[in-house]
Amino acid sequence: MNGITIALSKGRIFDETLPLLAAAGFVPAETPEKSRKLIIDTNVSGVRIIIVRATDVPTYVQYGAADLGVAGKDVLLESGGAGLYQPLDLDIAKCRMMVAVREGFDYDNAVKQGARLKIATKYVKTAREHFAAKGVHADIIKLYGSMELAPLVGLADAIVDLVSSGATLKANKLVAVEQVLDISSRLVVNQAALKLKRERLDPVLAAFRNAVENKA
Ligand code: ATP
Numbered sequence: 001m002n003g004i005t006i007a008l009s010k011g012r013i014f015d016e017t018l019p020l021l022a023a024a025g026f027v028p029a030e031t032p033e034k035s036r037k038l039i040i041d042t043n044v045s046g047v048r049i050i051i052v053r054a055t056d057v058p059t060y061v062q063y064g065a066a067d068l069g070v071a072g073k074d075v076l077l078e079s080g081g082a083g084l085y086q087p088l089d090l091d092i093a094k095c096r097m098m099v100a101v102r103e104g105f106d107y108d109n110a111v112k113q114g115a116r117l118k119i120a121t122k123y124v125k126t127a128r129e130h131f132a133a134k135g136v137h138a139d140i141i142k143l144y145g146s147m148e149l150a151p152l153v154g155l156a157d158a159i160v161d162l163v164s165s166g167a168t169l170k171a172n173k174l175v176a177v178e179q180v181l182d183i184s185s186r187l188v189v190n191q192a193a194l195k196l197k198r199e200r201l202d203p204v205l206a207a208f209r210n211a212v213e214n215k216a
């Protein structure tokens, strides 16, 4: 197999990876939203894109079902990134992982008193490490979406979630009180593919690297 398979999630990662793909000479034959196809050919024979859930990108690349992929730092921290080579921060899909609470909730005081905090989040591992580093007892409640709801209905004192404009927090009367991490998406490469398909992959990595540097 001399082809290359690239794992992307649809939406912002697909859209923001397009210019980098173009710089590497790859143009997808269709857009995932329109075609609903999960395997998308490109203008280059043997180079194809598979459309997977954002959180599944590391899995496809780890097992070698995709040679490379693009995944958020949030996703990579939760997955642990075993078996993945992460050569490049692509500086796309940028946002911040934040702690947010209900308007009027005295977060500083709650943290200072060393009270137990109930934290609802999709990012269990990252949240646990964040509060452990602060010496705060955090009971972590795993959610899969709509985290903003949790403090409003008494499920949690605070949430750990991704924030870009802050509009969703504001619409739900929440405020961000602490930054956990700066988030951007990274290129991930299967370690075996990097060796076995080196001649095919090296120029792609170089083109991505160039495109990122020229943008900065
Ligand atoms: P879904 O929305 O289908 O549940 P998801 O949240 O995992 O899936 P996206 O919302 O497309 O998928 O997010 C993909 C990646 O984009 C995230 O892992 C994160 O790195 C980044 N991201 C998420 N939200 C934002 C945001 N508001 N602004 C910028 N980047 C974001």
Ligand code: MG
Pocket: none
């Ligand atoms: Mg989302």
